[in-house]
Amino acid sequence: xxxxxxxxxxxxxxxxxxxxxxxxxxxxxxxxxxxxxxxxxxxxxxxxxxxxxxxxxxxxxxxxxxxxxxxxxxxxxxxxxxxxxxxxxxxxxxxxxxxxxxxxxxxxx
Amino acid sequence: xxxxxxxxxxxxxxxxxxxxxxxxxxxxxxxxxxxxxxxxxxxxxxxxxxxxxxxxxxxxxxxxxxxxxxxxxxxxxxxxxxxxxxxxxxxxxxxxxxxxxxxxxxxxxxxxxxx
Numbered sequence: 441x442x443x444x445x446x447x448x449x450x451x452x453x454x455x456x457x458x459x460x461x462x463x464x465x466x467x468x469x470x471x472x473x474x475x476x477x478x479x480x481x482x483x484x485x486x487x488x489x490x491x492x493x494x495x496x497x498x499x500x501x502x503x504x505x506x507x508x509x510x511x512x513x514x515x516x517x518x519x520x521x522x523x524x525x526x527x528x529x530x531x532x533x534x535x536x537x538x539x540x541x542x543x544x545x546x547x548x549x
Numbered sequence: 550x551x552x553x554x555x556x557x558x559x560x561x562x563x564x565x566x567x568x569x570x571x572x573x574x575x576x577x578x579x580x581x582x583x584x585x586x587x588x589x590x591x592x593x594x595x596x597x598x599x600x601x602x603x604x605x606x607x608x609x610x611x612x613x614x615x616x617x618x619x620x621x622x623x624x625x626x627x628x629x630x631x632x633x634x635x636x637x638x639x640x641x642x643x644x645x646x647x648x649x650x651x652x653x654x655x656x657x658x659x660x661x662x663x664x
Contacts, residue, residue, distance in 0.1 A: 473652065482639055482655035483592065527591055536605070537653065539591035 444540035468533020553656035572623040572640030581623040584639040
């Protein structure tokens with residue numbers, strides 16, 4: 441079966457750094473996406489990885505290791521507005537997105 | 550412009566009503582998607598249209614009927630829904646649904662309540 445695992449909830453402090461992990465087992469791999477979703481709103485695209493390594497985009501970075509079936513999203517200089525759910529999704533061999541359940545990130549002052 | 554628009558934002562309907570959800574994008578994307586999302590759950594794929602043709606139907610009940618009038622528009626017709634169908638309905642689009650690097654862009658969603 442296809443499976444994506446990420447922690448249910450994490451808490452971090454404003455100004456700090458947090459790493460959200462995602463592990464996956466899917467039938468084929470055609471890229472991994474991270475989306476941010478605020479409560480009651482639509483997911484917004486954050487990053488895409490298809491090759492191993494780190495992709496940096498401002499305060500957010502995403503890492504991929506295909507051999508380990510592992511990715512992480514790194515958020516630096518946390519702000520209160522970063523409180524949201526972060527969804528990991530993998531595109532499988534049929535080009536369908538398989539979604540993780542999401543990690544709810546709570547930022548405290 | 551990476552905007553996908555959806556109307557209405559909120560919808561309350563009875564189990565005997567017929568209503569439609571609308572989605573529009575002007576990014577020249579040729580793939581469009583309907584997702585259903587329950588609270589604290591990830592989006593669940595319902596339908597995929599690629600080049601105005603239905604390419605994926607994830608065993609969705611017939612009370613949900615998609616329609617793609619043209620490459621910019623996607624509708625979801627609702628009839629005889631059940632209370633458990635209450636959810637956030639998300640529309641998304643991507644370049645053509647076939648490329649490995651394409652990203653799906655989501656609309657703001659329609660929050661549906663079935664009484």
